[in-house]
Amino acid sequence: MTKWNHLFADAFVSAEAEIGVSVEVGPGAVVHSGVRLGDHVQVGPHCVIGQDSQGKSDSTTIGAGAIIRSHSVVYSGVVLGPQLETGHHVVIRDGTIAGENLRIGNFSDIEGQCSIGDYCRFHGYVHIGRGSTIGDFVWLYSLVTVTNDPLPPSEIFEPVSIDHGAVVCVGATIMPGTHIGIGAFVCAGTIARGEIPTGAVVAGPDGSVVNHVKRLVHLGTGLQHPWMNHFRRGFPEDCNERLEALRREILASCVEDDFLGGRR
Amino acid sequence: MTKWNHLFADAFVSAEAEIGVSVEVGPGAVVHSGVRLGDHVQVGPHCVIGQDSQGKSDSTTIGAGAIIRSHSVVYSGVVLGPQLETGHHVVIRDGTIAGENLRIGNFSDIEGQCSIGDYCRFHGYVHIGRGSTIGDFVWLYSLVTVTNDPLPPSEIFEPVSIDHGAVVCVGATIMPGTHIGIGAFVCAGTIARGEIPTGAVVAGPDGSVVNHVKRLVHLGTGLQHPWMNHFRRGFPEDCNERLEALRREILASCVEDDFLGGRR
Amino acid sequence: MTKWNHLFADAFVSAEAEIGVSVEVGPGAVVHSGVRLGDHVQVGPHCVIGQDSQGKSDSTTIGAGAIIRSHSVVYSGVVLGPQLETGHHVVIRDGTIAGENLRIGNFSDIEGQCSIGDYCRFHGYVHIGRGSTIGDFVWLYSLVTVTNDPLPPSEIFEPVSIDHGAVVCVGATIMPGTHIGIGAFVCAGTIARGEIPTGAVVAGPDGSVVNHVKRLVHLGTGLQHPWMNHFRRGFPEDCNERLEALRREILASCVEDDFLGGRR
Numbered sequence: 001m002t003k004w005n006h007l008f009a010d011a012f013v014s015a016e017a018e019i020g021v022s023v024e025v026g027p028g029a030v031v032h033s034g035v036r037l038g039d040h041v042q043v044g045p046h047c048v049i050g051q052d053s054q055g056k057s058d059s060t061t062i063g064a065g066a067i068i069r070s071h072s073v074v075y076s077g078v079v080l081g082p083q084l085e086t087g088h089h090v091v092i093r094d095g096t097i098a099g100e101n102l103r104i105g106n107f108s109d110i111e112g113q114c115s116i117g118d119y120c121r122f123h124g125y126v127h128i129g130r131g132s133t134i135g136d137f138v139w140l141y142s143l144v145t146v147t148n149d150p151l152p153p154s155e156i157f158e159p160v161s162i163d164h165g166a167v168v169c170v171g172a173t174i175m176p177g178t179h180i181g182i183g184a185f186v187c188a189g190t191i192a193r194g195e196i197p198t199g200a201v202v203a204g205p206d207g208s209v210v211n212h213v214k215r216l217v218h219l220g221t222g223l224q225h226p227w228m229n230h231f232r233r234g235f236p237e238d239c240n241e242r243l244e245a246l247r248r249e250i251l252a253s254c255v256e257d258d259f260l261g262g263r264r
Numbered sequence: 265m266t267k268w269n270h271l272f273a274d275a276f277v278s279a280e281a282e283i284g285v286s287v288e289v290g291p292g293a294v295v296h297s298g299v300r301l302g303d304h305v306q307v308g309p310h311c312v313i314g315q316d317s318q319g320k321s322d323s324t325t326i327g328a329g330a331i332i333r334s335h336s337v338v339y340s341g342v343v344l345g346p347q348l349e350t351g352h353h354v355v356i357r358d359g360t361i362a363g364e365n366l367r368i369g370n371f372s373d374i375e376g377q378c379s380i381g382d383y384c385r386f387h388g389y390v391h392i393g394r395g396s397t398i399g400d401f402v403w404l405y406s407l408v409t410v411t412n413d414p415l416p417p418s419e420i421f422e423p424v425s426i427d428h429g430a431v432v433c434v435g436a437t438i439m440p441g442t443h444i445g446i447g448a449f450v451c452a453g454t455i456a457r458g459e460i461p462t463g464a465v466v467a468g469p470d471g472s473v474v475n476h477v478k479r480l481v482h483l484g485t486g487l488q489h490p491w492m493n494h495f496r497r498g499f500p501e502d503c504n505e506r507l508e509a510l511r512r513e514i515l516a517s518c519v520e521d522d523f524l525g526g527r528r
Numbered sequence: 529m530t531k532w533n534h535l536f537a538d539a540f541v542s543a544e545a546e547i548g549v550s551v552e553v554g555p556g557a558v559v560h561s562g563v564r565l566g567d568h569v570q571v572g573p574h575c576v577i578g579q580d581s582q583g584k585s586d587s588t589t590i591g592a593g594a595i596i597r598s599h600s601v602v603y604s605g606v607v608l609g610p611q612l613e614t615g616h617h618v619v620i621r622d623g624t625i626a627g628e629n630l631r632i633g634n635f636s637d638i639e640g641q642c643s644i645g646d647y648c649r650f651h652g653y654v655h656i657g658r659g660s661t662i663g664d665f666v667w668l669y670s671l672v673t674v675t676n677d678p679l680p681p682s683e684i685f686e687p688v689s690i691d692h693g694a695v696v697c698v699g700a701t702i703m704p705g706t707h708i709g710i711g712a713f714v715c716a717g718t719i720a721r722g723e724i725p726t727g728a729v730v731a732g733p734d735g736s737v738v739n740h741v742k743r744l745v746h747l748g749t750g751l752q753h754p755w756m757n758h759f760r761r762g763f764p765e766d767c768n769e770r771l772e773a774l775r776r777e778i779l780a781s782c783v784e785d786d787f788l789g790g791r792r
Contacts, residue, residue: 010276028556044312045310046310070337071335071574071599073597073598073599088355089335089353091616091617107353107373107617107653109652125391125635139416142391143391143409145671145699147698151745151746152695153667154751154759155761156751167416167417169416170409171699173716175716189469191717216415218414218418227418230419274540292540309558334601335574335601371653389635403681405680406675407671431680431681434673435701452701452719453701468733480679482678482679485684487684491681494682494683497683
């Protein structure tokens with residue numbers, strides 16, 4: 001029988017979990033032994049933190065200042081950096097390691113053994129297959145699915161990697177073994193595959209290169225990608241240098257006048 | 265510390281919440297202060313009602329006769345009309361106002377600041393972006409995603425509006441700024457955009473107009489759209505006049521013999 | 529008022545539920561009267577088992593050895609065979625009957641009155657419409673949606689049936705009335721419809737037949753479908769004979785040299 005920590009009268013917090021200062025745990029939440037919650041962490045109602053995985057029970061580290069919203073499940077064997085923010089009903093499985101200030105939307109699912117950089121933003125219903133590698137400042141919009149099996153079902157394992165600053169729009173599917181280059185842009189509903197160059201825009205059921213992100217312009221406002229030209233909300237000031245370096249690298253990738261190779 | 269209402273021994277109901285007559289609250293559910301539950305409301309197990317939003321805590325009003333199924337989350341600052349019915353694991357964020365008898369399926373997510381009319385039916389995994397405006401008698405089927413940012417990520421905000429009686433089928437994506445006219449029909453998997461006329465049928469990755477709903481006929485039964493021709497289940501009798509007016513307006517929109525403009 | 533079983537101090541287990549030996553029930557889980565949990569069943573935190581359906585409360589049977597992960601909801605009137613395994617936040621509605629060792633991923637939803645065979649594997653966000661019939665050894669990947677209404681909304685009911693050993697890849701939509709033949713393969717993002725022959729590969733927005741599964745080969749490894757050629761993980765040895773018979777039947781369906789009928 002687990003012994004509960006009686007400081008959290010309405011929750012099920014193991015007496016063996018390590019709890020930082022000013023931690024809040026909502027009614028009904030379960031925090032298993034082996035979990036370390038950093039200072040000022042908020043765990044919402046009915047979450048389960050440190051869920052063991054097939055009998056294995058590793059430690060789980062949640063960095064300082066995290067907000068984990070209700071009904072979320074974080075497995076044991078997970079290390080999440082400071083200022084994490086999850087939506088409701090999020091699942092993060094064993095072996096996932098994420099950097100600073102990851103934000104994950106409602107109903108998203110990180111299937112484990114994933115490496116995720118700093119300041120990533122995932123919206124709702126994002127499904128990241130086991131073994132994926134994701135850089136810094138990556139945007140995954142609703143219903144993006146990242147796969148890993150090229151001949152389903154099989155034992156072949158070809159995980160995806162997504163480089164810094166890439167943007168994957170609503171409902172895109174990333175096929176096994178895809179590499180998405182720095183700052184690339186995957187349009188809504190695309191089935192992306194293969195090698196996607198730095199700064200490329202891909203679209204359609206074959207994931208063809210159709211443009212360079214530099215040519216993504218909003219007519220009404222004149223705003224122009226790469227996105228770090230005009231969007232910095234939610235990033236601390238000390239990100240500016242990294243974002244600026246990414247911006248330059250993406251712009252530099254647009255060397256040809258006729259980038260539209262994918263259309264010929 | 266919140267003081268719990270001891271009439272609900274298995275749940276966490278704030279003593280400051282206003283509770284109507286014959287209200288039921290399932291085990292583990294959390295009802296915050298500032299919530300008003302109308303008469304005969306049922307709150308399922310493990311729901312969270314009146315969740316505050318970034319420190320702001322407005323009131324939350326759930327109309328009489330609502331059934332909120334387990335694991336659902338309703339934020340503070342929400343006003344939901346009578347006879348609401350949610351599936352399980354539904355999320356409704358702050359600033360959403362809905363009319364009578366909204367029905368929302370499992371795992372759906374209304375992202376806030378949305379205005380929703382009467383008698384809407386949303387199936388599962390429906391994601392409605394912040395700021396959307398939705399009329400009466402609107403049908404959104406599974407995995408429909410309603411967006412609002414035309415150059416993601418950006419600060420540009422172009423929410424969608426969907427008029428009375430429109431039908432959006434499984435897996436359609438509604439691009440930012442789209443206006444879906446009265447009784448229009450968006451086929452499964454469509455990426456819809458721009459101005460969709462009253463009664464139009466749109467389909468495909470460009471959301472082209474391919475038909476008028478009047479020409480949607482089921483061969484086996486002879487049933488023919490607009491849907492209020494043959495479907496009234498679940499609507500109270502006093503809706504008939506409103507449905508009849510919609511039906512006439514949709515039929516009247518099919519004036520040309522050659523409506524199929526989108527195909528030329 | 530329900531009387532709780534005090535052997536499960538942290539959960540809400542009806543004293544009238546039938547509980548097998550070595551059953552575990554996680555904190556906050558609700559188990560209603562009329563539920564029978566077989567031996568060694570594990571019910572995760574915050575699950576709801578035996579939820580009644582519109583006032584009707586039938587019995588619910590969960591076979592021996594089942595693992596039901598947290599936040600899942602199983603309605604009354606459901607019969608699930610032994611060795612069931614669900615992910616988190618799964619919903620299974622009334623009238624569903626499933627065979628042995630069904631595995632269902634996170635956020636999947638079986639809408640009721642479905643018949644499901646043995647050893648099926650459903651990944652996450654799988655939505656199975658009411659009344660579907662699914663054979664043995666069927667694979668449904670993430671976001672697969674199985675529909676049933678050909679003229680939504682209408683009272684017409686044309687459920688789908690999926691035969692033994694079929695594989696439906698990520699994000700495919702199965703239109704109403706579709707019959708997927710034995711061992712057929714539906715590619716990612718396909719909108720499948722009509723009669724899909726044994727062993728056929730279908731793809732694209734029209735669900736055209738583009739190949740026979742025998743011609744699905746992974747170049748790097750030389751592995752070749754049908755999948756039971758090379759994949760047997762997770763099936764007990766006594767399945768081998770059934771899988772072998774399926775394999776032979778699928779191979780035998782590729783009689784013509786020019787199977788690619790769908791492309792001409």
